[in-house]
Amino acid sequence: MTAFIGAACIIFAGARLGAIAADALSRRLRQLGALQSGLEALRTEIRFSATPLPAALARAAVAAGGEIGAMFRAWGRNLGGASALSPAEALAAALLQRPAPLNLKDEDLAPLRDLSGYLGASDQADQERHLQTAVKHLSDRAAEAAALQLRHGKLYRYLGVLAAVAIVIICL
Amino acid sequence: MPLTELKTQVLSILGGRLRDILGGLSAEDWRRAEEIRLRRGGPLTLVCGGTDVFVDSGGRECEQGAAYQVTPEDIMRTLQLLSQSSVYALEEELRRGYVTAPGGHRVGLAGRVVLEGGAIRTMKSISGLNVRLARQVTGAADPILPFILQGGGPHHVLLASRPRGGKTTVLRDLVRQLSDGVPRLKCRGRRVVVVDERSEIAACRDGEPQLAVGCRTDVLDACPKAEGIVMALRGLSPDIIATDEIGRPEDAAAIAEVLNAGVKVLATAHADRRSDLFKRPVLKELLAEGTFGRVVFLGQRGSLESVYDGEGRPLFVRCRAWTAAGRG
Numbered sequence: 001m002t003a004f005i006g007a008a009c010i011i012f013a014g015a016r017l018g019a020i021a022a023d024a025l026s027r028r029l030r031q032l033g034a035l036q037s038g039l040e041a042l043r044t045e046i047r048f049s050a051t052p053l054p055a056a057l058a059r060a061a062v063a064a065g066g067e068i069g070a071m072f073r074a075w076g077r078n079l080g081g082a083s084a085l086s087p088a089e090a091l092a093a094a095l096l097q098r099p100a101p102l103n104l105k106d107e108d109l110a111p112l113r114d115l116s117g118y119l120g121a122s123d124q125a126d127q128e129r130h131l132q133t134a135v136k137h138l139s140d141r142a143a144e145a146a147a148l149q150l151r152h153g154k155l156y157r158y159l160g161v162l163a164a165v166a167i168v169i170i171c172l
Numbered sequence: 173m174p175l176t177e178l179k180t181q182v183l184s185i186l187g188g189r190l191r192d193i194l195g196g197l198s199a200e201d202w203r204r205a206e207e208i209r210l211r212r213g214g215p216l217t218l219v220c221g222g223t224d225v226f227v228d229s230g231g232r233e234c235e236q237g238a239a240y241q242v243t244p245e246d247i248m249r250t251l252q253l254l255s256q257s258s259v260y261a262l263e264e265e266l267r268r269g270y271v272t273a274p275g276g277h278r279v280g281l282a283g284r285v286v287l288e289g290g291a292i293r294t295m296k297s298i299s300g301l302n303v304r305l306a307r308q309v310t311g312a313a314d315p316i317l318p319f320i321l322q323g324g325g326p327h328h329v330l331l332a333s334r335p336r337g338g339k340t341t342v343l344r345d346l347v348r349q350l351s352d353g354v355p356r357l358k359c360r361g362r363r364v365v366v367v368d369e370r371s372e373i374a375a376c377r378d379g380e381p382q383l384a385v386g387c388r389t390d391v392l393d394a395c396p397k398a399e400g401i402v403m404a405l406r407g408l409s410p411d412i413i414a415t416d417e418i419g420r421p422e423d424a425a426a427i428a429e430v431l432n433a434g435v436k437v438l439a440t441a442h443a444d445r446r447s448d449l450f451k452r453p454v455l456k457e458l459l460a461e462g463t464f465g466r467v468v469f470l471g472q473r474g475s476l477e478s479v480y481d482g483e484g485r486p487l488f489v490r491c492r493a494w495t496a497a498g499r500g
Contacts, residue, residue: 050263052256079257084187084249087257120257123294127260
């Protein structure tokens, strides 16, 4: 009976680990999508109403929602008030503050970091160009993440269960 | 405006080391300061009573050689604060060459002007900033009011002085008092529209006046004078229209429309004496027609020099008893 319970626990744990690994892939894909939505909203705010960055980032946060929304919100907050942080510094501070857990790789955030160096520093047309470039890079990253998820999502789930079953067989 | 409020407002738009340095200035320095001049690589300078005062890194008055040298970082951080890190939101302001900061303080910009089709498109490589401290002088128009009110209502008024003579300060206070009403002179409040082409009278930021211009006052901010006057007449049914620095032919045409509509005009013009006004064709024409029932000359810093009626007869000449600390 004890062996049976132990085997069930190992299989459950293995399946859970596999699911966590697979979820991380889909969360990354979702967050890349949210990042694009946020930047699209930012582009609209800058292009059509020349909204100052702190307010524009707050609206982008609503459009992005979830963890990415929290990151945009922290970014805008760091820029506002009497702080004289540049957009790049404010983004770096927001990422350090980690207002919500991100499943993005460092290279997923690279387009955002690159953009932050130019954000707010030029006219609307130039800002739009930089935002479009960032969205394009993110879209490439998202396509890559989608392919990875398709390839490895189910695999991780099966691997988790199968590895657990293998451990149970070895132990028995 | 209380000195602490002025100081807080101005320091909040200064970046880099400037906030710490100027935060260390004495209350007397803040009281005297009219402008803060920031030039990339140049000495940190206050303009007090028209004189340059250099400031060292400890916030103390010093010789030019010992002054704190303003760094590119100081200029960049100050611009970031002024624009909320959003230069794109200031395209119109860059075209005009100045930004109005909270509190009505005007920050003039120096840099490389970019042209498009012969017109200014924007300014880049900003290398200098001039922060003009806005000080509302409540009561600056008190000595003038008895001359311009007749039967409880105002005449058409032209305020004239040399540049920085206090015209705008006096006009702003005149607008405020006529809008709120002046019970001691039996003048009820009037609907006033300020056509504020250079955002100097009401110092609007995001459409909201930063300086008191009265409870019955509407402001057409950054609006060209001639168009603004016509817009005000059509849409805002004013009793009085106030505007700064008239002188172009289209201004005269718009003023003629105002006269026909029975609305009073308060305007200003650069001129040191009455004969200077007649050297300017548009003003000459308006004065010859007796358009302005009162022409008021201001001396140094808003002091009343003389008042003439519509036919050029002096009603008052030189009053040394009153001075107001203001600018125009």
